[in-house]
Amino acid sequence: MKAVVFDGEKLSLKYDEKYPMPKILNDEDVIVKVEYSGVCGTDLHIIQGEFPARKDRPLPLGHEFSGIVHEVGNKSIFKKGQKVVVDPNRACNLCNFCRGGNYQYCLRAGINSTIGIWNDGGWAQYVRCPQDQVYALPDGITTEQAGLCEPYSCVAHGFDRAAPIPVGSKILIVGAGIIGNLWVTTLHLQGHRDVTVSEMNKTRLDIVKGLETGYRLINPDVLAAEKQLYDVIIDCTGVGKVMEINFNYLCHGGKYVLFGCCPPTHQATVNPYQIYDKELTIIGVKINPFSFPKAIGLLSTSTIRSLVSKHIHSPSIRTR
Template identity: 30%
Template sequence: METMKAGLYISEKNVKVDTLEKPTLKHGEALIKVSSAGICGTDMMIYFGKHPRAKAPLAMGHEFSGIIEEVNGESAFHPGDRVVIEPTMSCGKCDACLSGNTHVCNTLGLIGIDSHGGFAEYVAVPLHRLHKIPDTLSDAHAALAEPVAVGIHTVRRSNVKVGDTVAVLGAGPIGLLIALTAKLAGADKILISDISPYRLSKAEELGFIALDGRKVNVVEEVRAATNGMGADVVFEVAGSNITADQMIHVCRTQGQIVVVSVYKQPPTIDLAAMHFRELSLTTTRCYSHSDFATAVSMMANGQIDVTPFISHHLSLDEIEKGFQLMTNPEESLKILIQPNA
């Protein structure tokens, strides 16, 4: 049995480097030698023992790029191709899948959550989940195609129009990427709130109006910036009861709220306040295949630059350090693990 090195989730707040059996390919799969893999919020949920599906021992990591080492089956992909992985796994049989909406499959799974992912030297990936990386895009940047696709899908689900004012509640990587994408979609003024000075400084660097929720009243600040009306579109990306309440009151009459967060506990929201001002509520999940392809294309042509998002490049041996850094939003934004560095 051939083995490989992997960073494994063992138990709550416990990740360590160990060995796994190197994947053996099934028909229709490619063996990927992982170049870069990002730690994201879902990985942190697993790390804290809060994810309902992830089972230890698990090589997490669903944001990753790599190089094809082997292909089993007829394909346009070949050994040596640089690829980024679209990690969603759908059944292909439910109503959502049959209508072309595989990203809301009744039994949707993800590589790195429901099977071993990118925090390992090698991963077996279905051929139809691969996207070639254009020459103008680095492996490290390509690893962020997944969160970029989330931003694109979210803004596509919204009503953002040229000249709109947008409020983003939460300045983590997804919130910042949504703000960037909203700007590309035509938003004129973008306000983004958080309680992390480090992440708010990133928002300012990207040209957004940063609101520190510890120091100012976010609702009052958004209303003051919009002549008392509120934002045309509000994106809730923090997943807290505080922002669940704020999203209603920072939104203008007949405006739109887009909930991006996955709430661990149901929040309390004022439906009457929404009712009286005819607010629209939209939810969003993951991304479509088209969104993912668009993410790769927009990153490759320079429309979306993820350089400001990458705070650390670490080796696989440093994966425990990476998760410790991610517990402090003042030290990290996007950490990339390089299993074969």
Template identity: 45%
Template structure:
């Protein structure tokens, strides 16, 4: 079968031919239908995010069960499924506290598509407990969005239901900023602004017809000052850019009692400068968000199902473009240029 493999030692991403995997005990083999390229994948190939030395990428994917291994219950061949690529070890302090995303033995240290072979291939072998059947309302392409949506749902849970009259700012209009926008709208929020330097991405937010403003960060900066922060500042800021200068600048735009959600993945060694006095005097909350502990079920059964016929119906409006696996270099190039919000491989 064909697969997109990252070789860190050789510093090469390439299309390779590898054997089709077989299902061992407790595993299923998924015939992959759709696999998304995540911003984390770009960080991996830029050596800004840890991964196995040699691995088939792809932690966002959907498909059909091709083979079922011994000991697997609840699935049949032909089932339409998506995959939660993360799991804890189940035996450590973090797992006992339902913090599997912080597991020192599992979590991000064993993620499918990062540390174990993933879904950018014709077939992928997956432990059955990490597989979720798709409701009839959710298509296979939408199923490949369930993993990023489950991470956003984790962020939403950490945000803890802000009031509906909140002024909200989203930093960045890549696919994560786009999906955050649709979820805020889905949940009833109407006073939302998206900050994005690229005109094409701003136009994409406008094309969603959510009624949200999409503005250049310089425009925001020109209209906000310490003197008018009560009127022009924000109750919630969600960073989807992972760009430290943007994060540092936006932090001063928080109103009293506001929350800053750090969702975007920054390179590990990057730093920002913020004022401790501002955190103290405004009683600000800074919220991190690491992957998707226990949010996949609610995503598949609730969020994706509820949004499938509306916000997730037209992929072109979301800025998602389909590619063949052999077109991986062009897919990554268009993604890096910001010509699309997301590249997805269609098998």
């Protein structure tokens, strides 16, 4: 089959017999024919050597993907031809973290067994997945829309981590890439209107404007000049220095949601006295435990077509 494969140093396109077609190994396995697979910022960090991933053998990256059931094991609940989306993360179900409902902390599975990072992912025509990581799509959601299900599930988890966020809160979103825009749609659906989006790239701000939320759109220079304070800051940049600057814009009792995934080498300095004096809260967000059903719900109520920046019509990425 065709696959875009990462060998720990570079990407290469493999054809036919050069990368093997996956086979059913367990009775509950599902082989998904990939229709859409996203390119995540984490994928770029992996390629740049900034994020841990499997290196003992080449494998296709891609942990955001959807498609059609191609083949199933004897005990699978899925049927050939079903539209599905895949949660790349899972629990080991044995450690205290997993049994406590927090498999994002799992040291055996969790992010350490992610499809597309540690196991073969969606930058291929076909992927073998355990059925407990596969979700059937409702009739109203296309496989194209479902390509955003994994990042939406992370946003849903982040929203839960930051809750409660009372309607009327003054909110700042820093960074208007795809994740920032998914936060925009989520907050708007939840009734939030006093939201500012800070982004240095005008093209990205134009995309946010096209969502017609009425949110205030500015660049970081305006943010620095105003020195306004916010109840909640959602950092979607993945840049440590950004946190160092924007942490100063929290009001008393404020929450800083560190959502963007920073490379392990990034550092940021914050003032502990500010945390004490203002009773500030720093919230980390890691992957998407049990939040795929919420993401599917968000997909069914959001206008997200304008957030798809580009289709790559390659049989290695999109196989319709």
